[in-house]
Amino acid sequence: MTDPNKNDQGATRSVVIERDIPHPPEKIWRALTEGSLLKQWLMENDFQPVVSHQFKFRAAPVPNWSGIIDCEVLVVEPNKKLSYTWGTMGSETVVLWTLTAKGAGTLLRMEQSGFRPDQEAAFKGATYGWQKFIGALERVVAGLQ
């Protein structure tokens, strides 16, 4: 009834990615939570691993998208769990990282949840990644004819 992942229109959708990574949780935790490391694989940021800290991820702006993702830290359980909101283009979802030690490595799970059907209109201007990729693909295939 109060499940935040449900609404009157039915269940929201999630993106879930799981990977076995041959590094211990402590090392992965550093890459997830130290701003300078986080920047190297995700985006420019002013992240701090402090609950309620508000921060931004910044990508290069493109037409129809500022490149800014507004976030707030929700959960910090060192080496185990990290969660923050992810708001951009009128859509707010939640990203949850879960680290589970597995042998000498880690099972890393990323779940981005809270996609609602009525938010999909907001996607119109946010297809930058696909525009870039598909645009590049079109240019390349055109050149190869």
Add this chain to the structure above:
Amino acid sequence: MGTRPGGTRPGRGWASSCLLRGQHSAHLAGTDPPSQRGVRGQAIHRDDQLLTDHAGVSQPAVSKHLGVLKQAGLVRCKHRGRETHYSVRPRGLAPLMDWIIFYSSFWHERIDRLEALLERMDP
């Protein structure tokens, strides 16, 4: 979609090589070692480099994008020997430009970068 069994690298086991056909035509190199590709492989490699340069992403990332595009019905594919031939389905684009598809591809690519960073970090 979006979930892959732990330990399975999405770039592996995908098409050994990909060919977009129809009005468009392009090669993507596969994961075969160069020694197994021969002369044809060299041609594929050049085109792959071109596509990779233009797309601004790595070849495995391109393969993964194509995997997502296929799942989304944006391309159809036909297997011929070790190659997979892709046809673009432009009509499939509009309704499928949604967040799920975008972020599924986005996170796979970013987590690849995370893994590369972990390799570079001190223990």
